[in-house]
Amino acid sequence: MNANHPSVLKFKESSETRPQGRISLKELKEIALSCGADDAGVVSIHRSELREELPFIQGAMPSTKSVLCIVKRMAQAPIKTPARSLANHEFHAATKEIGEVGRDIVERLADYGITGLNTSAGFPMEMQEFPGRTWIVSHKLVAEAAGMGKMGVHRNVIHPKFGNFILLNSILLDCEVTEESAPIDYNPCLECMLCVSVCPVGAISKDGHFDAVACLNHNYREFMGGFIDWVDTLTESKNKREYQDRVTDQETASMWQSLSTGPNYKSAYCMAVCPAGDDIIGRFLSNKPQFVQDTVKPLQRKVENVYVVAGSDAEDTVLKRFPNKIVRQIASGVRPSSIQSLLRAMPLAFQRGKAKGLRLELSIQFTGEEQIETTIRIKEQQIEILEGLSPASDLSLTVDSKSWLGFLAGRESLPLMVLRRKLSFKGDLRLLAKFGRCFPS
Numbered sequence: 001m002n003a004n005h006p007s008v009l010k011f012k013e014s015s016e017t018r019p020q021g022r023i024s025l026k027e028l029k030e031i032a033l034s035c036g037a038d039d040a041g042v043v044s045i046h047r048s049e050l051r052e053e054l055p056f057i058q059g060a061m062p063s064t065k066s067v068l069c070i071v072k073r074m075a076q077a078p079i080k081t082p083a084r085s086l087a088n089h090e091f092h093a094a095t096k097e098i099g100e101v102g103r104d105i106v107e108r109l110a111d112y113g114i115t116g117l118n119t120s121a122g123f124p125m126e127m128q129e130f131p132g133r134t135w136i137v138s139h140k141l142v143a144e145a146a147g148m149g150k151m152g153v154h155r156n157v158i159h160p161k162f163g164n165f166i167l168l169n170s171i172l173l174d175c176e177v178t179e180e181s182a183p184i185d186y187n188p189c190l191e192c193m194l195c196v197s198v199c200p201v202g203a204i205s206k207d208g209h210f211d212a213v214a215c216l217n218h219n220y221r222e223f224m225g226g227f228i229d230w231v232d233t234l235t236e237s238k239n240k241r242e243y244q245d246r247v248t249d250q251e252t253a254s255m256w257q258s259l260s261t262g263p264n265y266k267s268a269y270c271m272a273v274c275p276a277g278d279d280i281i282g283r284f285l286s287n288k289p290q291f292v293q294d295t296v297k298p299l300q301r302k303v304e305n306v307y308v309v310a311g312s313d314a315e316d317t318v319l320k321r322f323p324n325k326i327v328r329q330i331a332s333g334v335r336p337s338s339i340q341s342l343l344r345a346m347p348l349a350f351q352r353g354k355a356k357g358l359r360l361e362l363s364i365q366f367t368g369e370e371q372i373e374t375t376i377r378i379k380e381q382q383i384e385i386l387e388g389l390s391p392a393s394d395l396s397l398t399v400d401s402k403s404w405l406g407f408l409a410g411r412e413s414l415p416l417m418v419l420r421r422k423l424s425f426k427g428d429l430r431l432l433a434k435f436g437r438c439f440p441s
């Protein structure tokens with residue numbers, strides 16, 4: 001390198017006036033608010049709450065030392081109305097806005113000699129990881145650590161003042177901040193269970209269990225797995241008539257709308273009815289029956305398509321609790337691309353309603369491309385994925401990993417796999433059907 005290069009000389013001369021890459025919490029918050037955030041907090045990446053996020057944060061920007069969480073309020077009325085086109089308009093507008101707020105903050109921080117990486121509020125995400133973790137940083141975990149609220153029964157973060165009518169974004173910073181934000185010392189969630197009562201697919205349970213796959217299948221019908229399933233349906237249909245038997249014109253037009261204007265959610269009812277937060281709670285506390293009448297009932301009574309996988313807990317919920325809604329059976333479109341991702345996804349796909357009274361242990365030795373030994377235990381409507389092979393299992397399989405993924409995707413059959421020596425077993429193979437009922441897809 002030429003030590004007398006003009007750029008090198010200029011850099012050396014500026015050592016006195018150059019910004020030092022330091023900032024206080026107060027300054028950082030002021031910048032965030034002046035750029036349009038409604039609230040903000042900052043935490044070090046070494047905070048215990050972010051332990052599991054650390055590799056992903058450092059993967060995106062290795063020099064990260066702290067993370068700034070920004071909050072953007074959303075308008076309540078469009079989210080509460082049964083007209084989902086208006087809710088979607090609000091979600092898209094607020095997502096765009098919070099992304100731009102993040103960009104502006106990053107630009108301002110450059111004046112302090114600080115590098116910031118504005119992560120994505122929603123999409124785009126790292127789709128090569130699908131159906132695994134596609135997001136870079138979990139905004140909800142950063143928000144909780146940075147004192148921006150707590151997750152309620154419905155798993156959305158509830159801000160103490162704005163309630164759950166907020167979107168979140170995280171900005172990775174290459175500087176330490178003189179002082180950190182602290183978590184709030186109570187949960188704004190009132191445990192009123194209105195979110196439980198309104199979710200059309202029963203994704204939210206009183207005991208805190210969240211059926212993410214049920215939400216994904218219905219709410220995200222026109223994104224990700226839902227889109228894959230639509231493409232499968234389109235390509236599998238022999239002709240126009242068969243396609244029209246499976247997909248209504250309204251559904252095709254809705255898919256066009258999602259592709260052209262941004263993906264449209266089908267629900268978000270849990271967010272619509274949540275009365276928590278200082279700015280929201282008044283209307284609920286002053287007249288609860290009226291609040292339910294105005295906010296909850298119109299969503300429960302709405303006649304609409306609800307997308308569920310056949311044999312899922314979600315299907316049972318719609319049939320039992322929402323006879324006015326129309327059950328549309330779909331496939332999840334989620335096909336694990338490796339045994340590792342399959343094992344990670346199993347607890348998410350597990351339908352505890354279908355596991356009632358079931359006590360089963362299955363051990364599988366995967367061979368070939370992915371050599372993994374695992375035992376899957378279903379007991380008391382819970383699932384456990386253990387390392388290694390248990391000798392006490394009800395059924396033991398030895399199976400070629402690639403063939404097993406092919407079987408799950410509907411490309412391979414069990415009898416042929418046995419004939420071709422891709423699968424051998426000890427125990428009653430019929431138990432697989434009982435096991436499979438807990439994972440409808």
Ligand code: B12
Binds near residue numbers: 091216266
């Ligand atoms: C994955 C994801 C989803 C998934 C899973 C939801 C969830 N509870 O995590 C699905 C597709 C179901 C979803 C739906 C919605 N989401 Co979302 N989503 C995310 C995302 C990308 C990551 C969430 C996360 O951190 N999960 C991990 C942990 C912290 O969450 P958890 O609840 O403890 O864990 C559960 C799930 O994550 C699940 N899980 C674990 N691994 C995986 C992997 C996959 C592929 C899936 C699907 C689920 C899953 O298992 C856990 C136990 O049930 C964030 C954006 C981001 N980059 O952070 C937005 C985010 C959480 N979503 C948001 C919103 C607004 C929604 C919807 C309202 C969208 C809509 N308009 O309908 C619904 C609400 C559903 C609900 N009640 O949670 C907001 C929430 C704002 C707030 N106030 O908290 C976020 C923060 C986006 C943003 N920029 O503001 N979402």
Ligand code: SF4
Binds near residue numbers: 154188194196270276
């Ligand atoms: S609707 Fe009620 S139970 Fe659900 S998150 Fe909000 S306050 Fe908590």
